[in-house]
Amino acid sequence: MAEGSGPVVVGVHRGQARAVLDEAARLATELGRPLLCGYVAEDSYLTEWDRPDDVAEESLHPTEVGAGEGDAVLGLSAAITAALEESGEPAPTWTLRLLAGDPAKALGRLAAEVDARLIVVGTHRRGFSNTLENWLAGSVGARLTHDQQCPVVVVPVTAKERATPTLA
Helix, strand or coil: CCCCCCCCEEEECCCCCCCHHHHHHHHHHCCCCEEEEEECCCHHHHHHHCCEEEHHHHCCCCCCCCCHHHHHHHHHHHHHHHHHHHCCCCCCCCCEEEEECHHHHHHHHHHHHCCCEEEEEEECCHHHHHHHHHHCCCHHHHHHHHHCCCCCCCCCCHHHHHHHHCCC
């Protein structure tokens, strides 16, 4: 397995347990890599229905986002900044990228584009709609572990961590 020379990629979303971001930041710092946060627009799944030639470009560099996604990205950026400052640990340099499409495929394409050292994701969220989504599409972490050239770290999120502050 080739060792990527790029950043640590972490999948982020609103309401995510901070444990995932904290672990990704710790790994990035220990590896001496920047942190690249990837947020997949919630209403962009149909990007995967485009012609295969167009999907990668639209996934990595979306030209259109749904109503409210701009505000969501700004709020998420502020939440990431606050979480990294509150952690008390040295924070790596980081950036946030808006992606489109199926979350596992979009994060995988991002990791390939930047030659990521590794990808960090959390376990799936609780609730009926999330359970149904995982049953139909599979978990993002499981799908990434089967399809990537770089290591994938799946951070377990316990019930206790779900009760702690999340990314807004």
